[in-house]
Amino acid sequence: xxxxxxxxxxxxxxxxxxxxxxxxxxxxxxxxxxxxxxxxxxxxxxxxxxxxxxxxxxxxxxxxxxxxxxxxxxxxxxxxxxxxxxxxxxxxxxxxxxxxxxxxxxxxxxxxxxxxxxxxxxxxxxxxxxxxxxxxxxxxxxxxxxxxxxxxxxxxxxxxxxxxxxxxxxxxxxxxxxxxxxxxxxxxxxxxxxxxxxxxxxxxxxxxxxxxxxxxxxxxxxxxxxxxxxxxxxxxxxxxxxxxxxxxxxxxxxxxxxxxxxxxxxxxxxxxxxxxxxxxxxxxxxxxxxxxxxxxxxxxxxxxxxxxxxxxxxxxxxxxxxxxxxxxxx
Amino acid sequence: xxxxxxxxxxxxxxxxxxxxxxxxxxxxxxxxxxxxxxxxxxxxxxxxxxxxxxxxxxxxxxxxxxxxxxxxxxxxxxxxxxxxxxxxxxxxxxxxxxxxxxxxxxxxxxxxxxxxxxxxxxxxxxxxxxxxx
Numbered sequence: 483x484x485x486x487x488x489x490x491x492x493x494x495x496x497x498x499x500x501x502x503x504x505x506x507x508x509x510x511x512x513x514x515x516x517x518x519x520x521x522x523x524x525x526x527x528x529x530x531x532x533x534x535x536x537x538x539x540x541x542x543x544x545x546x547x548x549x550x551x552x553x554x555x556x557x558x559x560x561x562x563x564x565x566x567x568x569x570x571x572x573x574x575x576x577x578x579x580x581x582x583x584x585x586x587x588x589x590x591x592x593x594x595x596x597x598x599x600x601x602x603x604x605x606x607x608x609x610x611x612x613x614x615x616x617x618x619x620x621x622x623x624x625x626x627x628x629x630x631x632x633x634x635x636x637x638x639x640x641x642x643x644x645x646x647x648x649x650x651x652x653x654x655x656x657x658x659x660x661x662x663x664x665x666x667x668x669x670x671x672x673x674x675x676x677x678x679x680x681x682x683x684x685x686x687x688x689x690x691x692x693x694x695x696x697x698x699x700x701x702x703x704x705x706x707x708x709x710x711x712x713x714x715x716x717x718x719x720x721x722x723x724x725x726x727x728x729x730x731x732x733x734x735x736x737x738x739x740x741x742x743x744x745x746x747x748x749x750x751x752x753x754x755x756x757x758x759x760x761x762x763x764x765x766x767x768x769x770x771x772x773x774x775x776x777x778x779x780x781x782x783x784x785x786x787x788x789x790x791x792x793x794x795x796x797x798x799x800x801x802x803x804x805x806x807x808x809x810x811x812x
Numbered sequence: 813x814x815x816x817x818x819x820x821x822x823x824x825x826x827x828x829x830x831x832x833x834x835x836x837x838x839x840x841x842x843x844x845x846x847x848x849x850x851x852x853x854x855x856x857x858x859x860x861x862x863x864x865x866x867x868x869x870x871x872x873x874x875x876x877x878x879x880x881x882x883x884x885x886x887x888x889x890x891x892x893x894x895x896x897x898x899x900x901x902x903x904x905x906x907x908x909x910x911x912x913x914x915x916x917x918x919x920x921x922x923x924x925x926x927x928x929x930x931x932x933x934x935x936x937x938x939x940x941x942x943x944x945x
Contacts, residue, residue: 497895500867501944508815602816603841610851614858621865624848626816 484511488518491648496621499648503623506640509771516764519643558590558646560653560756561749562667564633565677567659570703570736572611574677575654577742579612579620587651588619592642594635596658597626608656621650632666633657636771639670640764668696672756673749677701678717680709688720697729698752701745705733776809783808817937819870822850822859824887827877832904836872839930845937856883860890863899869944870937875905880915888919898944902936904928 484505490498505511563571575591582589593608606624615622625635634657635641645653657667668674676697688694700721702714714731721729730748734741777784784805791801821837823830830852837847848866850859863871871891875883884903891899903915904924912923922936 496864497867500865504818504867597846598841598844601842602844604816604846605837605841605849606846607849609862610849614850614854614861616855616857616861622862623865624846626846 484514484518488515488647491644494648496618499621499644500623502644503641506637506644507625507635509636509768512637512640512764512768515640515644519640519647556651557754557756558642558650558653559673559750559754560642560655560671561673561675562634562655562657562671563675563677564657564667564697565659565679565701565703566682569659569677569679569682571656571659571677572608573736574701574703574734574742574745575656576612577736577739578654578746579615581743581746582652583617583619586619588649589652589654590621590623590645590648590650591654591656592623592625592635592638592645593656594625594627594633594638594658597628599629621645621648627658633659634666634670637767642670670756672754673698673752675699675701675745675749677703678713679704680707680713682713688717694720695724698755699745699748700729700731702731702733704735704737705741706735706738773809781808817845817870818848818866818868819845819872819937820848820850820859820862820866820868821872821874822854822862823852824854824856824859824873824875824883825877825879826853827875827879828852829876830874832876833872833874836874836904836930836933839934840937843934843938856886856890859887860894860896863891863896864894868899869941870900870902872902872904875903875907878906880905880907881911884915884920885918900941902933 484502487498487502491502502515506515563575565571572593575593579589579591591609591612593606593612595604595606595608597604604626606626609622609624612622623641625638625641627633627635634655638655642653642655655667655671674697676694676699678700680702694700694717700717702710702717704710705714710733714733718731721731732741732745732748734745736742787796787801787804787808790796791798796804817840819840821833821840823833837849840847848862848868850862854862859871859873862868871887873884873887880903884901888901891897891901900921901919902922902924903920907915907923907925915923924933
């Protein structure tokens with residue numbers, strides 16, 4: 483079934499892409515997809531051509547019948563947008579979409595919103611701020627992110643590779659928007675764009691470790707507000723104190739429709755830093771999730787150890803070892 | 813498997829009354845569903861595109877404009893064209909009784925009018941369905 487869906491995806495079937503993303507979001511068929519996509523990306527000339535491109539290739543290949551359209555596998559530019567809730571990530575992306583499309587680049591957007599830790603439900607409300615594009619070169623997918631997992635949905639890296647296999651040139655990942663410490667995006671994006679807004683912290687705020695260190699580009703959004711210049715100056719100073727002095731700080735106002743073209747130019751000029759996800763990392767991640775699942779299920783043996791530790795019958799180091807032994811014993 | 817239901821909620825056409833659909837969105841979220849809120853003033857084409865990209869299980873459209881006999885058949889036609897017949901469609905809002913059987917005949921699974929309890933909508937969506945093709 484996965485092979486058939488992948489075949490349809492490579493033929494440009496959006497429904498197949500959407501269905502495969504659903505599997506990945508649920509953590510299903512990950513190993514199978516990881517292997518299949520690994521081959522697709524690595525093999526020369528195997529990059530999936532978009533329908534128009536393959537049509538052109540066939541039309542132009544009349545002299546050499548049977549020659550496969552060899553389009554060098556071109557990795558997509560993956561851009562992560564992060565920043566606190568309400569800073570304007572979705573609206574900013576909505577403004578960047580037409581700019582990217584004007585360069586004839588196909589764009590996929592993976593927009594994460596929080597999933598309730600209580601009900602498991604989620605209101606995924608990013609896409610309605612991005613307009614309602616009917617353009618086949620745009621794919622927007624809303625994803626629910628479990629809290630405490632780095633502000634993005636699980637396995638977004640595999641979803642990125644699915645979008646690449648479909649033929650998207652640019653992939654935007656929008657984080658849930660916690661703003662502090664959500665550094666997981668750095669591993670899967672070429673460029674991390676951090677959005678800040680005026681009046682969102684004093685000069686010590688920017689000295690805190692975490693997300694500012696991870697940003698490749700800082701946007702002072704809502705730059706139409708009066709204190710935008712001051713915030714930009716504070717952030718600039720904080721960045722200049724460290725080796726991150728090359729990080730650009732751009733002022734953008736979606737309300738006043740200013741700065742978006744310059745922002746995309748700056749993003750597009752940055753190098754592609756992303757490394758191919760190693761198979762090992764996926765395996766470790768799956769193992770970590772399995773372990774976490776066992777923790778959540780509340781193994782009775784573990785609870786017994788916890789009770790003994792609480793009563794003071796077991797030294798802490800021994801209790802930790804005992805828990806690890808129980809949880810890793812399959 | 814107990815996977816969250818993915819439902820797209822949208823207002824179609826020239827109709828700015830979104831209080832009802834927001835209340836429904838909240839109830840479905842609290843019932844553990846993943847609600848993709850597509851917002852106001854959507855075209856049938858845009859809604860069907862959202863269903864495709866989001867791999868939705870359900871579509872809920874709310875219409876208080878009286879244009880349901882134009883817009884709902886259009887959505888259903890476009891869904892067939894996009895090979896999305898497996899997505900269930902429910903309609904909410906002001907739908908005259910005479911139009912209800914007509915919409916059912918076209919393929920709308922359920923119509924919820926004024927006074928519907930949120931529990932009824934949740935219970936309806938949680939009824940077991942055939943798995944997606």
